[in-house]
Amino acid sequence: MSLSTTKALGRSDSAIRRPFRWPTLLTDNGAGLAYGGDYNPDQWPETTWDEDIRLMRQAHVNTVALGIFSWSRLEPREGEYDFDWLDRIIDKLGRAGIAVDLASATAAAPLWLYERHPEVLPVDRYGHVVNPGSRQSWRPTSPVFRTYALELCRRLAERYKDHPAVTAWHMNNEYGWNNRNDYSDDSQRAFREWCRAKYGTIDALNEAWGTAFWSQHVNDFDEILLPRHMGGDAMANPSQQLDYERFGSDALKEFYKAERDAIARICPDKPFTTNFMVSTDQCAMDYADWSDEVDFVSNDHYFHEGESHLDELACSDSLVSGFALGRPWYLMEHSTSAVQWKPLNARKRHGELIRDALAHVAMGADAINFFQWRQSRSGAEAFHSAMLPHAGAGTRVFRDVCELGGLLKRLGEAGLQGSRVAPSRTAILFDADSEWATRCQTLPSMKLSHWHDVRDWYRAFLDVADRADVVPLRADWSGYDTIVLPTVLVLSAADVRRLADFVRGGGTAIVGYATGLVDERFHVGLGGYPGAGDGLLRDVLGVRGEEFNIIGDEGEDGCDGCGCGGDGVTAVGDPATVGLSNGAVCRLWANVVDEVAPDAAVLARYEGDTATEWELDGTPAIVRHDYGDGTAYFVGCDFDRGDIARFLRDVGYGRGRGRADCADGWADEPSGQSDARILHVTRETDGRRFDFYINRAHDDTVVREPAGETLIAYRCDTGVADGAGVADAAGAACRAVTLHRNGVLVTTTASRTQ
Numbered sequence: 001m002s003l004s005t006t007k008a009l010g011r012s013d014s015a016i017r018r019p020f021r022w023p024t025l026l027t028d029n030g031a032g033l034a035y036g037g038d039y040n041p042d043q044w045p046e047t048t049w050d051e052d053i054r055l056m057r058q059a060h061v062n063t064v065a066l067g068i069f070s071w072s073r074l075e076p077r078e079g080e081y082d083f084d085w086l087d088r089i090i091d092k093l094g095r096a097g098i099a100v101d102l103a104s105a106t107a108a109a110p111l112w113l114y115e116r117h118p119e120v121l122p123v124d125r126y127g128h129v130v131n132p133g134s135r136q137s138w139r140p141t142s143p144v145f146r147t148y149a150l151e152l153c154r155r156l157a158e159r160y161k162d163h164p165a166v167t168a169w170h171m172n173n174e175y176g177w178n179n180r181n182d183y184s185d186d187s188q189r190a191f192r193e194w195c196r197a198k199y200g201t202i203d204a205l206n207e208a209w210g211t212a213f214w215s216q217h218v219n220d221f222d223e224i225l226l227p228r229h230m231g232g233d234a235m236a237n238p239s240q241q242l243d244y245e246r247f248g249s250d251a252l253k254e255f256y257k258a259e260r261d262a263i264a265r266i267c268p269d270k271p272f273t274t275n276f277m278v279s280t281d282q283c284a285m286d287y288a289d290w291s292d293e294v295d296f297v298s299n300d301h302y303f304h305e306g307e308s309h310l311d312e313l314a315c316s317d318s319l320v321s322g323f324a325l326g327r328p329w330y331l332m333e334h335s336t337s338a339v340q341w342k343p344l345n346a347r348k349r350h351g352e353l354i355r356d357a358l359a360h361v362a363m364g365a366d367a368i369n370f371f372q373w374r375q376s377r378s379g380a381e382a383f384h385s386a387m388l389p390h391a392g393a394g395t396r397v398f399r400d401v402c403e404l405g406g407l408l409k410r411l412g413e414a415g416l417q418g419s420r421v422a423p424s425r426t427a428i429l430f431d432a433d434s435e436w437a438t439r440c441q442t443l444p445s446m447k448l449s450h451w452h453d454v455r456d457w458y459r460a461f462l463d464v465a466d467r468a469d470v471v472p473l474r475a476d477w478s479g480y481d482t483i484v485l486p487t488v489l490v491l492s493a494a495d496v497r498r499l500a501d502f503v504r505g506g507g508t509a510i511v512g513y514a515t516g517l518v519d520e521r522f523h524v525g526l527g528g529y530p531g532a533g534d535g536l537l538r539d540v541l542g543v544r545g546e547e548f549n550i551i552g553d554e555g556e557d558g559c560d561g562c563g564c565g566g567d568g569v570t571a572v573g574d575p576a577t578v579g580l581s582n583g584a585v586c587r588l589w590a591n592v593v594d595e596v597a598p599d600a601a602v603l604a605r606y607e608g609d610t611a612t613e614w615e616l617d618g619t620p621a622i623v624r625h626d627y628g629d630g631t632a633y634f635v636g637c638d639f640d641r642g643d644i645a646r647f648l649r650d651v652g653y654g655r656g657r658g659r660a661d662c663a664d665g666w667a668d669e670p671s672g673q674s675d676a677r678i679l680h681v682t683r684e685t686d687g688r689r690f691d692f693y694i695n696r697a698h699d700d701t702v703v704r705e706p707a708g709e710t711l712i713a714y715r716c717d718t719g720v721a722d723g724a725g726v727a728d729a730a731g732a733a734c735r736a737v738t739l740h741r742n743g744v745l746v747t748t749t750a751s752r753t754q
């Protein structure tokens with residue numbers, strides 16, 4: 001088996017991407033928004049199946065993901081297959097017009113397999129073998145497991161390749177959920193091959209990993225080790241660790257490709273996908289890379305309860321849309337209400353079920369699926385919400401599920417499918433390397449999180465009514481006016497050159513603290529921080545620093561396993577924040593800027609008692625530097641979202657920028673865009689646009705409606721207001737719609753070119 005090293009081989013782009021293929025529905029023309037969920041009929045007696053299908057039709061369900069955890073029902077004993085029950089349910093669903101996204105069923109293997117082949121079980125970093133009994137208890141690199149899994153894939157493909165109700169293949173499930181990091185000997189062997197493919201010579205690897213440190217010189221690829229537990233106080237080599245993270249993503253991707261191709265050789269015509277996991281605390285894989293290998297991008301999104309709920313959803317979705325290169329994507333799972341896997345599982349409040357689903361559509365989803373159709377009565381997920389709750393069809397949740405089905409049908413009939421989210425002017429850049437690297441335990445602070453900083457910047461842009469896109473670092477961001485790099489710790493020389501070219505050509509770059517400190521080998525750039533690109537990043541930013549000032553009380557989040565001894569406090573008695581001259585507060589990290597280019601402008605300095613105590617009084621904190629035809633901002637410290645928004649307003653983002661009035665619905669920025677209380681997203685297709693206005697506030701918000709016909713007014717009061725606070729900029733009265741809490745307005749407009 002050979003593992004490819006995508007990162008080493010080149011950028012992921014549309015040239016190497018599989019062609020976009022979207023599953024057809026069983027509607028007359030195969031079109032429409034897909035609606036449904038995971039369906040586990042094997043958890044129930046067959047006598048419930050007809051009721052399931054009747055209620056699915058009542059709810060306008062037109063698609064289900066089937067058989068995801070059914071391996072032990074499909075192959076109850078080695079080599080003994082039972083597809084009859086699956087035939088029966090697929091036939092029933094097909095007759096009811098419900099398309100099947102058929103799983104490869106390999107996510108949870110039967111116990112007989114583990115009993116016979118315990119050598120497929122993963123091993124944790126301490127050398128403990130993981131026990132079977134849950135799911136994904138297998139090594140991604142096990143040749144034995146692969147043989148069994150591919151055989152099942154082949155059997156399924158042979159049996160269902162021509163079934164008209166099977167319209168897509170759902171490979172495995174959330175690859176890596178439980179076996180992301182495997183420290184087995186199989187994994188070590190595969191890692192050695194991966195390193196050989198990436199580096200070619202052992203000298204190149206020694207150089208890249210900096211193995212002169214701590215006698216880590218490697219004589220041969222056969223001496224390469226996984227970063228296993230090396231003792232209580234041991235610290236892994238971060239270069240090796242980063243490669244291990246990349247390898248883990250690649251190893252699972254290779255396994256996915258093997259499963260996909262086992263089916264594709266027999267059934268090449270139906271599209272393939274697998275469900276990614278992009279939501280608030282997860283972005284486990286290099287999904288920008290994985291996206292090249294699916295025919296359409298799918299994601300599972302679970303809401304983050306509390307005030308960030310909608311914003312976090314939009315941020316995650318924006319990144320997924322970026323993975324999909326702006327094409328429609330498939331929401332494979334979300335929840336109708338509470339999950340059961342957090343310490344405290346909040347339910348969704350009234351309106352959130354439909355609001356969330358419509359928000360996903362606004363952000364580019366053409367398919368809205370839930371985990372799962374019928375709530376389980378036993379097993380680990382019995383208290384996870386579903387479309388059909390324990391209490392049955394006479395429930396608020398099921399009524400909402402039915403209402404949502406009707407709304408999605410309406411959107412499908414209005415021609416939404418295939419339209420694209422209109423790009424914003426700003427791209428916030430995300431990269432898996434930096435996400436993995438900021439979790440490294442040997443940085444100046446263990447509190448870094450690239451992905452969470454992306455989210456804070458995303459929310460701050462919403463707060464100034466200037467929505468940004470979240471875009472993979474390796475994507476083409478040259479079409480944006482502004483790029484933002486929040487804690488992009490890892491920047492290769494090539495990426496710094498792209499950044500410099502972007503600014504030189506007239507773009508604006510906003511570069512955050514702890515960005516560009518190391519290259520793709522995790523080597524620190526020399527000559528002063530930030531040192532990426534051999535000084536080019538410093539030239540662009542017009543700053544140079546010698547140190548970092550690390551602050552903050554880490555006690556609250558705990559430091560489990562970080563080796564700090566549990567107190568987690570940087571310095572008892574020292575100020576835990578530092579004030580700035582513009583009123584902002586630095587919370588965790590300050591790049592101490594010692595030199596500023598003569599042509600750079602210092603926009604804010606550290607100031608006040610806290611700054612004096614840290615010997616930072618007067619030190620530049622935010623710097624603007626014109627470079628070529630563009631501008632670079634260096635925001636050298638960690639702000640909360642309010643202070644980020646303040647910075648954005650100060651430098652001209654948000655209100656007033658491109659604002660249109662409601663008399664001109666076709667102005668560049670429709671009116672909702674200028675209101676921070678509204679998440680406003682436009683989807684466009686040839687000849688038609690759809691505007692989604694979603695209330696971010698907990699109380700009523702008025703949308704000054706742009707031209708267009710109302711398609712959906714969910715938890716809204718529509719009407720005409722005359723001057724009562726809803727006049728346009730010129731003072732003329734205009735149509736206004738009041739969005740209540742969780743309210744969503746969707747309008748449609750024929751384009752001018754029609």
Ligand code: GLA
Nearest residue numbers: 213214215233234235236442
């Ligand atoms: C110990 C070790 C050194 C170095 C320092 C770092 O003192 O002996 O090699 O690791 O810690 O603080």
Ligand code: GLA
Nearest residue numbers: 173174300302333339371384
């Ligand atoms: C994941 C899995 C599902 C289910 C849900 C529960 O997304 O893919 O099988 O376990 O979580 O939230």
